[in-house]
Amino acid sequence: MPHDAHRTIDFFAEDALPAPRVTPAEAARVAAELLGVTARAEALGSQQDANFLVRADDGAPLAILKIANPAFGVLEIEAQDTAADLIASAHPEQLRVATVLRHPDGSPRRTRVDTESGPAVARLLRYLPGGALSGPRHLSPSTVAAMGTVAAKVSTALREFRHPGLDRVLQWDLRHADRVIAGLAEHIDGPEERTAVRAATAEAWARVQGVAARLPSQAVHLDLTDDNLIRCPDARVPLPDGVIDFGDLTTSWAIGELAVCLSSVLHHDGVEPHHVLPAVRAFHAMRPLSPEEAEALWPLVVLRAAGLVASGRHQAAVDADNTYVTAALDREWRVFEQATQVPMPVMTHLVRHAIGLAEAPTGADAPDFPLLRGLPADGIARCDLAVDADSMDHGAWLEAATEDRLTAAALSGGAVATATPYAQARLTRTPPLSAVSAATVATGIDLRLGRDTWVQAPAAGRVLAAAPGLVEMACGPRVLTLSFPRTVTPPVSSGSSVRAGEDLASLPSGAVLHVALRAADGPAVPPLVRPEYAPGWLALTVDPAPLLGLPPADRTPEGDLLGRRDAVFATVQGHYYADPPRIERGWRHHLLSADGRSYLDIVNNVTPLGHAHPRVEEAVSRQLRKLNTNSRFHYASVVEFTERLAALLPDPLDTVFLVNSGSEAVDLGLRLAMGATGLHDVVALREAYHGWTYASDAVSTSLQDNPNALATRPGWVHTVDSPNSYRGRHRGKDAVRYGPEAVAVIDELAASGRPAGAFIGETFYGNAGGVALPDGYLTKVYAAVRRHGGLAVADEVQVGYGRLGQWFWGFEQQQVVPDIVCVAKAMGNGHPLGAVVTSKAVADRYRDQGYFFSSTGGSPVSSVVGLTVLDTLRDEDLQGNAVRVGGHLKRRLEALADRYGIVGAVHGSGLYLGLELVRDRTTLEPAVEETAELCDRMLDLGVVVQPTGDHLNILKIKPPLCIDTTAADFFADMLDVALAQLGHGPRP
Numbered sequence: 001m002p003h004d005a006h007r008t009i010d011f012f013a014e015d016a017l018p019a020p021r022v023t024p025a026e027a028a029r030v031a032a033e034l035l036g037v038t039a040r041a042e043a044l045g046s047q048q049d050a051n052f053l054v055r056a057d058d059g060a061p062l063a064i065l066k067i068a069n070p071a072f073g074v075l076e077i078e079a080q081d082t083a084a085d086l087i088a089s090a091h092p093e094q095l096r097v098a099t100v101l102r103h104p105d106g107s108p109r110r111t112r113v114d115t116e117s118g119p120a121v122a123r124l125l126r127y128l129p130g131g132a133l134s135g136p137r138h139l140s141p142s143t144v145a146a147m148g149t150v151a152a153k154v155s156t157a158l159r160e161f162r163h164p165g166l167d168r169v170l171q172w173d174l175r176h177a178d179r180v181i182a183g184l185a186e187h188i189d190g191p192e193e194r195t196a197v198r199a200a201t202a203e204a205w206a207r208v209q210g211v212a213a214r215l216p217s218q219a220v221h222l223d224l225t226d227d228n229l230i231r232c233p234d235a236r237v238p239l240p241d242g243v244i245d246f247g248d249l250t251t252s253w254a255i256g257e258l259a260v261c262l263s264s265v266l267h268h269d270g271v272e273p274h275h276v277l278p279a280v281r282a283f284h285a286m287r288p289l290s291p292e293e294a295e296a297l298w299p300l301v302v303l304r305a306a307g308l309v310a311s312g313r314h315q316a317a318v319d320a321d322n323t324y325v326t327a328a329l330d331r332e333w334r335v336f337e338q339a340t341q342v343p344m345p346v347m348t349h350l351v352r353h354a355i356g357l358a359e360a361p362t363g364a365d366a367p368d369f370p371l372l373r374g375l376p377a378d379g380i381a382r383c384d385l386a387v388d389a390d391s392m393d394h395g396a397w398l399e400a401a402t403e404d405r406l407t408a409a410a411l412s413g414g415a416v417a418t419a420t421p422y423a424q425a426r427l428t429r430t431p432p433l434s435a436v437s438a439a440t441v442a443t444g445i446d447l448r449l450g451r452d453t454w455v456q457a458p459a460a461g462r463v464l465a466a467a468p469g470l471v472e473m474a475c476g477p478r479v480l481t482l483s484f485p486r487t488v489t490p491p492v493s494s495g496s497s498v499r500a501g502e503d504l505a506s507l508p509s510g511a512v513l514h515v516a517l518r519a520a521d522g523p524a525v526p527p528l529v530r531p532e533y534a535p536g537w538l539a540l541t542v543d544p545a546p547l548l549g550l551p552p553a554d555r556t557p558e559g560d561l562l563g564r565r566d567a568v569f570a571t572v573q574g575h576y577y578a579d580p581p582r583i584e585r586g587w588r589h590h591l592l593s594a595d596g597r598s599y600l601d602i603v604n605n606v607t608p609l610g611h612a613h614p615r616v617e618e619a620v621s622r623q624l625r626k627l628n629t630n631s632r633f634h635y636a637s638v639v640e641f642t643e644r645l646a647a648l649l650p651d652p653l654d655t656v657f658l659v660n661s662g663s664e665a666v667d668l669g670l671r672l673a674m675g676a677t678g679l680h681d682v683v684a685l686r687e688a689y690h691g692w693t694y695a696s697d698a699v700s701t702s703l704q705d706n707p708n709a710l711a712t713r714p715g716w717v718h719t720v721d722s723p724n725s726y727r728g729r730h731r732g733k734d735a736v737r738y739g740p741e742a743v744a745v746i747d748e749l750a751a752s753g754r755p756a757g758a759f760i761g762e763t764f765y766g767n768a769g770g771v772a773l774p775d776g777y778l779t780k781v782y783a784a785v786r787r788h789g790g791l792a793v794a795d796e797v798q799v800g801y802g803r804l805g806q807w808f809w810g811f812e813q814q815q816v817v818p819d820i821v822c823v824a825k826a827m828g829n830g831h832p833l834g835a836v837v838t839s840k841a842v843a844d845r846y847r848d849q850g851y852f853f854s855s856t857g858g859s860p861v862s863s864v865v866g867l868t869v870l871d872t873l874r875d876e877d878l879q880g881n882a883v884r885v886g887g888h889l890k891r892r893l894e895a896l897a898d899r900y901g902i903v904g905a906v907h908g909s910g911l912y913l914g915l916e917l918v919r920d921r922t923t924l925e926p927a928v929e930e931t932a933e934l935c936d937r938m939l940d941l942g943v944v945v946q947p948t949g950d951h952l953n954i955l956k957i958k959p960p961l962c963i964d965t966t967a968a969d970f971f972a973d974m975l976d977v978a979l980a981q982l983g984h985g986p987r988p
Contacts, residue, residue: 016318020115045324070118079165080246090157096242133226138981148279152286177303184310204299225264259300266338298347305339350536363552367458368500377549379416425596440596441534444516531595586611605958637863658858662797662824663691679757739780755788763810769914769954794818801826802879805910878961882910892972900985913957926951
């Protein structure tokens, strides 16, 4: 075709736009002409252009050679290059942009080449290292948010850009989506798929047209997809900071920039529509969306998805040899499936909710007649199924008959019916182990009737549907849905008009009636919806409580609970996750959020018996009814508990101090050692954490807890090398060297006139992720410190109480007996309780320093809790469970290590495990960012797990000791899924 420098593309005037045929050899010649150096070219994929990576002889990337489709004129290319320069100058420190390379005189490295389809513009563009976000890999919330931020930066940079080369008619311009899909849909082979694309297009186009006149237009890149957003080369997880390929630059609706970006997220592994919301929020934070743009956004995502399917099939038909095009067909269909998985109005309201444009909830209008005749509203009992309801105690949420049982209890107490609240997340519908959230949030009210009842029309209206078990009637702008047993046939018929008070159904006692009100112009609404989509669904519904004579549900927003926490709660007291779920209940090894999502708890070593254990609850409640006071009063429980605790330890450890926490226990243990020996220097392990009090913090050297830990130790603390046999200075068999080296430090201190009064260390290295100390390590070190008059202090705060499975105490694994043992965490099953156990001789020396008491350490309640925990550990054989389930889980994790190179090692014993993630199994470079991303993905898959270690590259696996094999397998299975989805190994 003749090449007109002033012509711009009109897609509808072209028969097809196959990519120009250019061989790598031809591309290399063009590149050499533009560069002035010999180079070689490697073909890259493109739908309509020909792209090549130009490399030097040594393989180093030099540039991208882009040969535009012959249908694109010079004017359009000039606009693209100008726009790229504009964006690069607007964000020079934040965005890398594939700008055109220039000759020394400033002119672009651009020329014309002849192709089979006619003359085309070729130019050299800046090569951006890092690679695109494309591929199936799961994209984390931080990555998705970064995509939204990049889109906003591009949009704001181009807002005032004008150029005659923008006057184009492109198939990707969403202003023409209806024409494009109408013209290309015939290329979709499957009739069902073709029908689905056309139907979705029609609905989306109609919705967009409702606001199109108020949508601002501007210059847009219009292809900020995962293919064209380049990863920061230094980032270990995908974070885009580069923009390439301005080939679709045009003038269009500004919101199309974000819609195109969002659509490209939808094909990635494990992604569904709600996962794009971080990008929406990030875009809105930098470039606020108008209400009309929020209304148009998801329909435009659907139109983009439909256009991808139709255009991809069309391009494959006209350019069958283009593997880039044919390889994308399945991916494009997945984008369409995800874009249409949730009704457009739901996603639109979800978008509005995400950016603070949600409308206030409303309730039903006062009815002309109550919906239920002869059933007094004051006799209807509320059936509370929320996560914080007392009715959900003791694992009732897991019992299939809970709702029936609660109803029976209410009816026997005099109620005429029970009603579940509208918009409440029902915990009874929450499965205990699930990779996706369940539909828990109610969009209506369920009534369980205690007597025969007539249902009547609350107002005049028209019956839309009537069948056994169902009546739907229009009530003004809303639709009232009544669902009941299919054995009941309503006396009205579809299409008939009914008067206010006219009978709709006769229901027998025991029937369940579902009542729902939705917008007449909206989609059908399920009785229960998933919490991630609940704001979108609920915006289409109305609380029907007034129809029943009941007060509407209180849906007053609580405000930003996390913000309120940060406002009054010292922020140095951190929380798990950047966007944490709100956890309001626990049961055994499960945690439950306020929206009815269940999570497997893999980190809670403070609750060895499991959450909300009935024996602990009963013991605490019973004791609180009798007495709780400070420990200087005389009562039996403190005696019984300290006797039991001391009996679990070998001689001469027979004397107990009770405190409130592990930090206090370590602090007191060190003071006891100093007081008994008269020596005030302490030897501690590096990379260890012992607590937050002055003394326990002084001997803590974990860099994650204090980045300046080693430099800020007081002069009386002396550290020895971390005896980590996996990543320490001495590894494997060489780890036996740690003991003699520590002994040498202790001997040198004594020789300098400052013998250590104590050596303190965890008996099984916790901060390193559950790494066992080298055999014989504590035997050597304890002997050395005692030889110079000091004492051995064992920190058993994490490992004690049977967590290791094979040993009740960690020091048993080392076959030693400490002089002082510090205990906490597991002692109280979440109740604040700690202890120091030592010999009577050491304890008595404390009197030389004064006296000791802890007001609530060893209180009646604390002592009863301590006794109950010990009884339950024994009666439920939880130490044995740690052996069995822990062994099974470790084998599952080791199997993952065989499959995924990022898994460096599986540490630990029993249910005190650590999965260490590394980038290289030889150098052991810690996979820090990858570990954080994995934890976020695991949360989305229903597992709470967190990193530990000085590098935060170890998954700490310390669940309640009651965890069973089913839950352990779920954890391992989800790890397998997450590791594969994040690109760390084989795909499942």
